[in-house]
Amino acid sequence: MRYSGFRVIKEALTGHKGWTPAWRDPEPQDHYDIVIIGGGGHGLATAYYLAKEFGQKKIAVLEKGWIGGGNVGRNTTIIRSNYLLNGNEPFYEFSLKLWEGLEQDFNYNAMVSQRGILNLIHSDAQRDAFIRRGNAMILNGADAELLSVDQIKARYPFLNVNDARFPIKGGLAQHRGGTVRHDAVAWGYARGADSRGVDIIQNCEVTGFRTRNGRCLGVETSRGFIGAGKVGCAVAGASSRLMAKAEMRLPLESHVLQAFVSEGLKPVLPGVITFGAGHFYCSQSDKGGLVFGGDLDGYNSYAQRGNLPVVEDVCEGGMAIFPMLGRARLLRMWGGIMDMSMDGSPIIDRTHIDGLYFNGGWCYGGFKATPASGFCFAHLLARDASHPMATAFRFDRFEKGLMIDEKGVGAQPNLH
């Protein structure tokens, strides 16, 4: 069924009896050409692009719980492509371009809102770094604009540029950045994949891989063995746990990242703003809640909840840049588990087992990467070759010294 304004009117006049479920609930078959493990944003996007762009048939997505219940449902919904390094920036710009056409492409309202993102500058050194980053973005076809203090005052009159503890000296804006309704991304990809014949199998946990002579034959699951020509793993947050079943040790640590949302307010905050003198970023959801976050808790965790020192740190950052935040009550806070890689960049690559492919290590940049991650992983699965935008995201980059370390902090996952 195609969604449209006409359809809404027709259904309104006929008692809304014509709507059907957005995706089926099929029983798993014995064998698929391609099995994707993980029904999150990346796994569903991979299945969608495999079916739509790469002409693959007989695809299944296996999800241990319900689709979209992991990090695609637990993020701060920001999309942007303001990276510096060559391995990253073209990929994230590719992703942003896919976001721009996504809703028409999969015929679902994901509420993609290009309301802009502003990174604030508080020192001369930071200005130099942001000018360099802005130039890298422009060289890779993204948009970037260095804003003066006067321009920032005109656009964001509530910001205190002079008398604050960290006066604002400028900002780097990406006007095409913004926010997306995160759950709708999972649902839209699920619906688009399902309508092209992909089996989305929920409540189906993978418990092991069946391999013979170095080749993956399929997966053992809580609903029995499922044979597969190729298996793609897209379970960021649980990557080490899953790949341990294939006797792989990954260049990853799992860390918890907390996020917060205030009570609903009238429109007060246009776009996304990041504080440059601490780690704090904030946007206002369409429901009115201020959605914000900051640093990782900093220790290995699978708990999906964090501790109070980081709550205090994030709220201090918030109060430093938006003192008005102190008048709003906190509605909810939650934690998500991040695959923190050793250089802060992701991995989309083959493994040492033929027919077993890996997508993970998204650190806390996974949501904005969803479309490009799915597209590039589908390319790798369908053609057995890396997509040109994702050639740098290899497993062996650590062994070969080809790290993509945006911050240059080295192999310390909790600092990325």
Next chain:
Amino acid sequence: MIIDHPLLGPRDSAEFTYLGDASLIDRPDGMAETAAEAFYAYQYLRDNPAGLHRELWYHEAGDRSWLVVTRDTVTHEIISVELARDVARARGRSR
């Protein structure tokens, strides 16, 4: 989280910084034939378990000792705390 320091008693985890897996104590032999592979695994690869995890914490805002904390990564419960010095010596390290 409260880390029960062997010398100082219970301390807030905010006083500490976190390094990572306690296997980082076992630095490979740089002169060995297989040093390149060993250092790659030492530096970059991690077990990253869900459950009990032995890990290194540094008491930066305290007595600056290194601790080996055994903690459950699913519940954040801290099971035991040892001085990293004692752990290293028990493994035959002299310093």
